[in-house]
Amino acid sequence: MKIAIEAQRIFRPNKHGMDFVVLETIRELQKIDKENEYYILVSPGEDRCLSGCENFHIIEISCPTYPLWEQVALPRAVSKINPDCLHCTSNTAPLFCKVPLVLTLHDIIFLEPRQDENKSWYQNMGxxxxxxxxxxxxPKCRKIITVSHFECRHIQTTLQLPAxxxxxxxxxxxxxxKPIENVSDVVRKYITETGYFFFLGNTDPKKNTAGTLKAYSLYLKKSSAKRPLLVADLRETLLDTILKEQDIEEIKPYLFxxxxxxxxxxxxxxxxAFSFLYTSFRESFGIPSLExxxxxxxxxxxxxSAIPEIVGDGGMLVDPRSPEEIAEKMLELESSPELYDAQVLYGLxxxxxxxxxxxxxxxxxxxETFSKKI
Known part of the structure; x- marks a missing residue:
């Protein structure tokens, strides 16, 4: 087969979830498939994190905006390759494309009511x-791939798709x-000490940044250790706005x-980190929890959502809408070495x-099944 894979954003320096999914999958395909011919369609960027090989060809396509890249430049490039199928990996695809289409639809959160206002213009446009x-x-997709059985059922039911x-x-x-030692040199670039709580927050309302910060404020009131909180992927100006809205500005000295x-x-x-907080309202999978x-x-x-399916029944699961419950688990983990050790072993x-x-x-x-159907 000749297989075209859209991987538009993998060369950008600041990669996010979907970018890593397609990047890591292609790297593994390179290891296991020496027979099919692959064409990886990307936008030029500074981080050349993927190299071609004998049956993997990287095709760079320049275009000023994502919609034009996907709707105009990508179909033109695909028509020249004339592959057996095009796999689009990040929820969307060209509206007009003459080759059979496989789509990875990570979720349909964009069709659901919002938990809260999103302050990011970029995410709103997306x-x-x-x-x-x-x-x-x-309707044009021969096959739709999603990332969990929860999301599969949800998409099929919501959009009335054939099973x-x-x-x-x-x-x-x-x-x-994996577990490693001697982390202090890198950790000190971001926070003054180890043994902190770690949270990947951003502007997306589903990440529950405000509720998690509220939970942390409740934890600080009861904890004798008062571990700091490292909040990644969130500008300090926006962090300050959230603290003011939640009336918890007093916790700022403990935040990084x-x-x-x-x-x-x-x-x-x-x-x-002492513990990782992954307290989203809604996830279709949840790679950070595995990491x-x-x-x-x-x-x-x-x-x-899909989080219990991935983390499993033995994980420390909480209601993300309850800051009190999140704080309680933080304190419980801090006060019980036996529980802590059991969670370490369970996760591994x-x-x-x-x-x-x-x-x-x-x-x-x-x-391969797809090629037989064609």
Missing amino acids: RIYRRLVVPRIL DQIIAVYNGFNSHF SPGYIPNKDLVYLYNG AMACGTPVITSNT ERIKYFSWKKTAEKLLDIY
Whole structure:
């Protein structure tokens, strides 16, 4: 087969979840598939994190905006390649494309009511674009891939899709996430000491940044240790706004907000943390929870959406809408060494169910079945 894979944003320096999913999957496909011919379609960028090989060809496509890149430049490039299929990996795809289409639809959060106002213009524009494009391309997809059985059922029910059109394929996590020693030098770039709580917050309302900060304020009132909180991927000006809105400005001295953290440093920060807080309202999978557990760091996470499916019944699950419950788990973990050690061991066992190799193998099975149908 000739397989075209859209990986538009993998060369950008500040990568996020979907970028890492396609990057790591392609790297594993390179290891296991020496027969099919692959064309990886990307936008030029500074971080050349993927190299081609004998049967993997990287095609760079320049275009000023994402919508034009996807709707105009990408179909033109695909028509020249004339592949057996095009796999679009980040929720959207060209409205007009002559080759059979496989789509990874990570979630349909953009079609759901918002938990709160999003203060990011970029994310708001992305939401509008997805709402316009996705309903129009779904009927054209030969196969739709999503990342958990929860999301598979939710998408199928909400959009009334045929059961054989959509399939769940779990994400993995990078093998460099593991327990390590001597993390202090990297940790000190972001926070003054180890043994902190770690939270990946951003402007997306589903991440529950305000509720998590409120929970942390309740934790500080009862804890004798008063561990600091490292909040990644959130500008300090926005952090200050949230603290003022929640009337918890007094916790600011305990907070560290360095902004975007490169993926290569995350392994040190997970290892340096006392616990990782993954208290989102809504996730279709939840790679950060696996990364933290793989580093031997207990995770306090939500009992909603796909998160229990990934973390498992033995995880520390809380109602993300209850700051009191989140704070209670933080204190419980801090006060019980036995519970802490049990959560470390549980996490290291749980992550064995997931890997990018397994993801790539299932994706290859889909490609090969797909070619027979064509």
